[in-house]
Amino acid sequence: MCTVSYLPGQNGFILTSSRDEKLTRPVAKLSEPILIHGQEVTFPSDPQGNGTWIASSNARTVCLLNGAFTAHTPAPPYRHSRGLVVLNAFDYFTVQSFIANYDFGGLEPFTLLLVEKETLVVLRWNGRQLFVVEKDPAVPHIWSSATLYEPEMIVKREKWFSEWLDSLKEISLDGIREFHKRAGEDDPENAIRMRRGDVFATVSLTSVIRSGTQMEMIYEDLIHSETIHKTLSRHYVSN
Template sequence: MCTVSYLPFQDGFILTSSRDEKLTRPPAKLSDPVLYHDQEITFPRDPLGQGSWIATSKTRTVCLLNGAFTAHNPKPPYRHSRGLVVLHAFDYFTIHHFASEYDFGGLEPFTLLLIEDGQLLTLRWTGDQLFKTEKDASRPRIWSSATLYTPEIITRRELWFSQWLHSASGQCLEGIRAFHKTAGEADPENAVCMRRGNQFATVSLTSVVRSDEQTEMIYEDLIRSELTFRKLNQTYVSN
């Protein structure tokens, strides 16, 4: 599942995740802030695995994509849901402590993006080996799940993103969310907002907006047309 874009700006960033999922999966809901080791985090909670694919505090943002480098054949049972790894990342003092100390054994392959203190860390777990890469946090980026998209399609999506970056729409929250909803729409099975018959579709769109002043999460259920916001201790819902 998932297509994730990262847009840095002078004092922060926008991270946006399109969640691709089975249409039969129960819908997630954006949580009220939860206290983890003296820090509040918020995230859309998956009712099946009880984890999430994206979570944020005031200082740390974690985002998950299924698969590592290439598509894999699932070999259950696994130790627990990959979505719990997102929440477990907040148990550690820094993202680097998490990367070096967490036990990834027995988990299905995934890619994890971790942002903290101007650092962007990418972890890819193949099921046997962990690959850790520090990225330049000053550059925009896009990632696509290896389980749903071939290398050719991933490259095509990177081109769409590059073209959008050079377009007149501007690198803002409204612009990047519009990109996630419309890019590649001529190819619905591989568009950023995708649909494959009655089985898979992009079911939600989540953005984390962080600046020196505040952190906000915007969660949009695309199936039910509901927007939910979390900004520090302030919450509201718009239908």
């Protein structure tokens, strides 16, 4: 359950994910890169589902939000955790091949963002049908998890994002991370950095930054005030 923003930049982009999760869920840790089909893939590892909500190589970035278009009633058992889909996406040579050939059956609804070679694809699985939309990678975007936020609140959060963009002199990493920490703070249950009692909260903030031939991931544990930076191997950069 997340909020994700995408900002285009000179020769790249910044993708930032606020992870909203139960406070009782085990703490995720940023992994050492693992090799998947010849790509070094870096991600925060979720010890409960053995997957992740965001992962990147230097050629592809994949990010997950729980739910498709609207909140759903969970109906387990599911084939496996949605967090494994993020890593499975790196098994395919192209995003198009992943979409055409991956078996989405038996999985809980989710939204998947895939960024590769100046392409931004939004994939939504509602438990029965797959919906695929290609977005303009030259335009900023924001998404909110349908499982935590009602449609009217999603629209309100999009307005916060639009107002923040209008106030900018220039786009920056520090600026978007500050937006994810401060926007909507007068409404803590629905703020970008949210908290709902002792049950749900925004537990981490992860950014993937691409600039030219360099890709970096920044993972910040908001509960334990720990930040880790990793520069992804240039060997796998796709120019």
